[in-house]
Amino acid sequence: MAAAAARFLLGSVHSRAAATAVALGTHGGPGGALLKGAAARRSGRAAQRRYAAHFTFQPDPVPTKYGPTQKMNLFQSVTSALDNTLASDPTAVIFGEDVAFGGVFRCTVGLRDKYGKDRVFNTPLCEQGIVGFGIGVAVAGATAIAEIQFADYIYPAFDQIVNEAAKYRYRSGNLFDCGNLTIRAPWGCVGHGSLYHSQSPEAFFAHCPGLKIVIPRSPVQAKGLLLSCIADKNPCIFFEPKILYRAAVEQVPTEPFHIPLSQAEVVLEGSDVTLVAWGTQVHVMREVATMAQEKLGVSCELIDLQTILPWDTDTVCKSVVKTGRLLISHEAPVTGGFAAEISARVQEECFLNLEAPIARVCGYDTPFPHIFEPFYIPDKWKCFDAVKRMINY
Amino acid sequence: MAAAGGFGALGRLGRHAVRRAAALRAATQPRLRAFRVSGAQLQQPFNTSEEKPQFPGASAEFVDQLEFIQPNVISGIPVYRVMSRQGQIINPSEDPQLSKETVLNFYQKMTLLNTMDRILYESQRQGRISFYMTNYGEEGTHIGSAAALDSNDLVFGQYREAGVLMYRGFPLDLFMAQCYANADDLGKGRQMPVHYGSKDLNFVTISSPLATQIPQAAGAAYAVKRENSNRAVICYFGEGAASEGDAHAGFNFSATLECPLIFFCRNNGYAISTPTNEQYRGDGIAARGPGYGMLSIRVDGNDVFAVYNATKEARRRAVAENQPFLIEAMTYRIGHHSTSDDSSAYRSVDEVNYWDKQDHPISRLRHYMTARGWWDEDEERTWRKQSRKLVMEAFEKAERRLKPRPDLLFTDVYNEITPTLTKQRDSMWRHLQQYKEHYPLDLYDK
Numbered sequence: 005m006a007a008a009a010a011r012f013l014l015g016s017v018h019s020r021a022a023a024t025a026v027a028l029g030t031h032g033g034p035g036g037a038l039l040k041g042a043a044a045r046r047s048g049r050a051a052q053r054r055y056a057a058h059f060t061f062q063p064d065p066v067p068t069k070y071g072p073t074q075k076m077n078l079f080q081s082v083t084s085a086l087d088n089t090l091a092s093d094p095t096a097v098i099f100g101e102d103v104a105f106g107g108v109f110r111c112t113v114g115l116r117d118k119y120g121k122d123r124v125f126n127t128p129l130c131e132q133g134i135v136g137f138g139i140g141v142a143v144a145g146a147t148a149i150a151e152i153q154f155a156d157y158i159y160p161a162f163d164q165i166v167n168e169a170a171k172y173r174y175r176s177g178n179l180f181d182c183g184n185l186t187i188r189a190p191w192g193c194v195g196h197g198s199l200y201h202s203q204s205p206e207a208f209f210a211h212c213p214g215l216k217i218v219i220p221r222s223p224v225q226a227k228g229l230l231l232s233c234i235a236d237k238n239p240c241i242f243f244e245p246k247i248l249y250r251a252a253v254e255q256v257p258t259e260p261f262h263i264p265l266s267q268a269e270v271v272l273e274g275s276d277v278t279l280v281a282w283g284t285q286v287h288v289m290r291e292v293a294t295m296a297q298e299k300l301g302v303s304c305e306l307i308d309l310q311t312i313l314p315w316d317t318d319t320v321c322k323s324v325v326k327t328g329r330l331l332i333s334h335e336a337p338v339t340g341g342f343a344a345e346i347s348a349r350v351q352e353e354c355f356l357n358l359e360a361p362i363a364r365v366c367g368y369d370t371p372f373p374h375i376f377e378p379f380y381i382p383d384k385w386k387c388f389d390a391v392k393r394m395i396n397y
Numbered sequence: 398m399a400a401a402g403g404f405g406a407l408g409r410l411g412r413h414a415v416r417r418a419a420a421l422r423a424a425t426q427p428r429l430r431a432f433r434v435s436g437a438q439l440q441q442p443f444n445t446s447e448e449k450p451q452f453p454g455a456s457a458e459f460v461d462q463l464e465f466i467q468p469n470v471i472s473g474i475p476v477y478r479v480m481s482r483q484g485q486i487i488n489p490s491e492d493p494q495l496s497k498e499t500v501l502n503f504y505q506k507m508t509l510l511n512t513m514d515r516i517l518y519e520s521q522r523q524g525r526i527s528f529y530m531t532n533y534g535e536e537g538t539h540i541g542s543a544a545a546l547d548s549n550d551l552v553f554g555q556y557r558e559a560g561v562l563m564y565r566g567f568p569l570d571l572f573m574a575q576c577y578a579n580a581d582d583l584g585k586g587r588q589m590p591v592h593y594g595s596k597d598l599n600f601v602t603i604s605s606p607l608a609t610q611i612p613q614a615a616g617a618a619y620a621v622k623r624e625n626s627n628r629a630v631i632c633y634f635g636e637g638a639a640s641e642g643d644a645h646a647g648f649n650f651s652a653t654l655e656c657p658l659i660f661f662c663r664n665n666g667y668a669i670s671t672p673t674n675e676q677y678r679g680d681g682i683a684a685r686g687p688g689y690g691m692l693s694i695r696v697d698g699n700d701v702f703a704v705y706n707a708t709k710e711a712r713r714r715a716v717a718e719n720q721p722f723l724i725e726a727m728t729y730r731i732g733h734h735s736t737s738d739d740s741s742a743y744r745s746v747d748e749v750n751y752w753d754k755q756d757h758p759i760s761r762l763r764h765y766m767t768a769r770g771w772w773d774e775d776e777e778r779t780w781r782k783q784s785r786k787l788v789m790e791a792f793e794k795a796e797r798r799l800k801p802r803p804d805l806l807f808t809d810v811y812n813e814i815t816p817t818l819t820k821q822r823d824s825m826w827r828h829l830q831q832y833k834e835h836y837p838l839d840l841y842d843k
Contacts, residue, residue: 095623122623128653133612133646137654140616143601144551146623148616164643167606168613174809176594176602177585183812213810237812266815314815 057195057247058383059287063254067224070257079249081223081256082111082188085230086149088260090119093147095184096234098124100134100151108153109190109249135161135187139169142182142239149234152189155243156200161187162208169239170214183237188230191219191243192283193335193381198374204283204336204367206312209241210345216240216265217312221286222248223256228263229310236265245283268316270323274305277391278323280332280346282309285382289333292387299388302395312342320346321353328359329394333382338366360397363390473680476727478697479706482756484764486702493702493709497771503544503701504766505780507536507759510560512784513569514732516792517576517590521736525796526576528590532559534699534731537758538663540564541704542724545712546631551617552600553610553632556591557663561633565598569787573795580842585809586801607638611647611660615721618656622719629715631659631708636725637668639682648689651721658721659711660691663698665730670743686723698726699758731757800841803829 066073076084089096098112104126106113116124127134134150141148152158158165165187173181193202209217216238220226226244233240271286272293279289286308293304305323309315324330330350332343343364350362365382373380450459479491486492495503514531521529532539539560546552552561559572571583575593578586584594584602594602601610601617614632621628638644639662651658662682666673679685686693692714696703704726711722729752733740740749766772807822808814814822829836 095620097619097623125654128646128649130646130649132643133615133650136609136612136643136646137616137619137650140553140613140618141620142616143613144617144620144624146620160642163606164609164612168604168609171604172602173812175584175588175592175604177583177587178809179583179594179596180602181812216811314811314817317817 057251058378058381059284060291061222061248061252061287062290063252064222064224066255067257067261070261071259073255073257075253076223076227076256077248077250077253078220078223078226078244079109079111081227082230082244083113083115084256084258085227085234085260086112086115087118088231089147089149089234090115090123092260095146096123096149097141097146098149098151099127099137101129101153102126103151107151109244109246111151111188111244111249131157131160132164135164135169138185138187139164139172139182139239142184143172143180145184147184147234148182148186150185150187152187154201154203154246155189155191155205156203158187158189158205158241165209165215165239165241166212170212172214172239174214181237182239185239186230186233186236186242187240188242188244190246190249192245192247193372193377194247196374196377197372199371202335202372202377204243204334206241206243206334207336207340207342207345210313210342212313214239215313217243218265218310219243219245219283219312220310221245221283221308222252223254225263225308225310227256228261229265231260232262232265235262240265243283247284263310266311266314266316268310268319269308270305270319271308272304272306274303274327276303276327277305277329277331277394278320278327279304279306279387279391280309280320280330280343281306281334282312283335285333285335288382288384289387291384292391295384295388296391300392300395302391304391309346315346317349317353321350324350324354325357328357330358331363331365331387331390331394333365333387335367335381337369338364339369341366360394363394365390468679468684470678470680474683474693474695474725476695476697477703477707478700479702480700480761480765482761482764484761484766484768486765491702491706493706495702495705497769499544500762500766501771503540504759504762504772505784506560506563507540507701507762508780509569509784509787510536510539510563511759512781513559513563513572513788516785516788517573518732518736520792521590526590528736529576530556530591530735531732532557534752534757535663535665535728536560537701537762538661538698538704538726538728541701542631542633542659542661542708542726545705545708547628547712549599549626549628550712551614551621551628551630553614553617553630554600554603555607555610555634555638555663556603556605557635558633559591559593562593562595562598562600565595565600567593567595567598567600569791570794571595573791574798577795577798578800579795579798580801581795581798582801585805587805608634608641608643608647610634611638611641611643612650613647614658614660615647615651615654615656618651618658618721619654622655622657627716629657629659629712631661631712633661633663635668636662636664636666636673636682637671637676639685640668640676648685648691648721648723652690655719656721657715657719659708659715660686660721660723661708662723662725663728664725665698665728667730667734667740667744669734669738670740672744681725681727683723683725691721691723693723693725695725695727698728699756699761701758701762728758729756802842803838 102108103112104116138148138150169182192204206217209215218229218233220229230242233242281289289306293306296302296304332346347362365387480486517529518531520526539558543561543564574581576590592603614630618630683693683695694707696707707724715722731753807818
């Protein structure tokens with residue numbers, strides 16, 4: 005898979021200095037030297053603007069109810085969750101492509117040394133095999149945590165996920181199940197991931213009863229939600245916004261804790277418009293809420309959906325009953341995207357409360373492009389404009 | 398699925414990785430050797446001074462002549478057999494020496510399956526069940542392999558392995574309940590007929606998508622290995638299913654991850670209408686095993702003792718050495734693929750008759766028993782009558798039974814019933830209240 009690509013992607017999400025450090029740290033061969041030179045030559049506003057992120061991460065208040073905390077970025081909080089799991093559950097195993105040396109995104113660093121190579125191991129390069137294997141581990145009663153290197157490469161395992169994992173319990177009358185299976189995969193745009201390192205495939209899986217699909221927005225959410233996925237008695241897909249792996253840093257409890265699945269979180273309270281998003285897009289929407297307040301005097305209520313399937317209808321509908329307006333935004337293409345499901349449901353449940361058409365600001369119905377990414381993504385200006393039009397409707 | 402662009406950096410990483418791996422290998426080699434007696438060749442330690450290939454991907458010598466490796470398909474891997482078509486033991490040292498009681502049990506399980514097949518096949522023709530798949534000609538592969546396993550060994554199947562369940566004592570009532578999808582069905586009437594499963598008998602529920610069970614079996618075998626409980630996993634599939642990508646995945650994973658697993662391929666010559674020469678061009682399935690570093694054998698699937706011996710030894714070694722084995726049992730699919738298929742559209746009646754009359758696993762075992770004075774015409778007649786009665790009783794009972802409660806349409810989608818599903822269930826009941834005369838409610842449990 006795309007180990008080297010992964011490092012380039014990571015290097016670019018934050019500062020130029022960090023990108024240089026990554027290049028130096030990983031290789032040190034002629035390629036590394038070239039990269040370093042390129043980084044040194046980059047100066048001036050063009051380079052700066054090219055690498056500006058489309059969002060600003062805002063840490064949540066330090067969680068106090070789960071004991072001591074430590075500063076972690078998102079990949080470290082994933083490692084922490086996996087570490088807690090391997091420590092408490094002797095059956096738990098972690099496997100996938102390149103997880104043994106720590107993973108191309110560093111999510112499994114140190115775990116093989118700590119827990120043994122029979123518990124943290126590489127598989128052959130074959131996604132349908134990884135998920136099929138994980139189902140088998142779970143059917144035998146052990147805890148299986150499978151990694152798919154990029155969400156973009158989960159499709160070879162689509163059959164195992166949709167026809168097998170999702171239907172195991174139902175078709176056997178609950179004689180057998182693979183509820184102990186969790187599939188983790190890096191997800192979402194990353195600045196220049198192009199077609200196959202940027203995708204957000206959650207809607208493909210949202211049409212599949214039997215699965216749970218979860219996407220966190222921050223290190224704290226990532227750890228709490230991942231631990232819930234692993235503990236949950238249903239097969240879960242956990243998508244990790246890879247642009248946040250290093251960019252998002254906050255205080256995360258070191259001990260295990262759970263954030264419930266199928267519960268959306270009201271991140272900001274407001275009265276005029278409801279904004280719904282998940283993953284990185286929650287941070288985009290937070291900025292939109294600030295802009296709407298400052299420039300339009302509009303009060304936005306921001307909801308992080310967190311679980312795509314089965315999703316929290318009640319929290320979203322309750323908010324829309326109050327505000328009368330709804331904007332849903334996701335990176336994935338608009339047609340058949342999960343915003344369509346939310347929109348249809350809210351329209352059914354809140355018809356008498358809606359004061360404007362529900363707006364969807366999403367990716368366009370194209371493959372995810374390389375050099376055109378800044379124009380493709382549903383950034384804060386596109387979302388802000390949608391709020392403005394909705395208020396003036 | 399590799400993304401381009403990764404290669405340069407991987408190459409650079411590779412050099413360091415090789416040195417590290419070589420050191421690691423030196424340390425772990427003795428233990429690995431003990432673990433896998435004749436498994437995949439381990440690579441040589443890195444040594445630049447020798448005039449030998451140093452490629453990490455294979456352990457081999459240089460040659461100075463251009464020569465392509467020829468596949469050997471004319472004279473393929475030989476077919477292991479223990480008894481002739483007349484039921485005579487060919488090589489006494491290979492005789493498993495099973496007791497009369499054991500052999501009678503083999504015979505009765507094979508014939509009981511055959512009787513059940515005939516009755517359920519007919520019942521489908523009469524529209525009493527929606528679908529059926531017989532096991533004609535493959536009874537020996539099921540019983541011979543099942544008998545060589547421990548009852549704790551986990552079974553993953555395709556759909557033509559009902560004899561394994563029969564051998565493990567799955568009641569006729571439950572076979573019938575599944576086919577009729579009545580209220581006694583352990584699967585709650587959700588799957589098509591012949592999609593059996595039994596938690597108690599360690600037989601994982603069958604699903605229709607072909608070959609999906611193969612990598613799953615590898616995962617289960619890996620988990621079983623970590624339990625250290627002296628268990629193995631067996632995974633059955635047809636030669637057609639072996640063409641699926643999941644077969645490749647399962648073979649390769651089980652070898653690299655050292656899983657105590659027996660792959661059991663039923664090569665019966667056809668995948669629905671597709672003959673094997675349109676399925677593959679190599680020497681069947683067994684020839685693929687060594688390519689994955691897997692010990693492999695081909696057996697006469699109509700010889701229950703050959704199947705038994707091969708499975709017994711594969712099981713013993715799979716558990717002791719934590720490595721997968723591949724058994725390809727050569728058979729012939731005597732029946733139609735399923736009740737939705739008429740096989741005379743693509744093969745001759747003469748061909749089918751040969752296997753039914755001249756080389757059948759049931760008649761071969763009967764020859765063996767008759768020669769020993771363990772079975773005669775009278776016993777045959779009595780058993781036929783008795784087995785028919787047993788099957789008919791279960792059949793009639795299953796037919797009379799109501800279907801499961803319609804509520805069961807909504808449970809087990811998830812471990813818990815979700816709020817959305819609760820709403821949909823309530824909505825269905827409200828609808829049924831109002832329109833009940835349009836639905837077959839009287840056939841279902843209340």
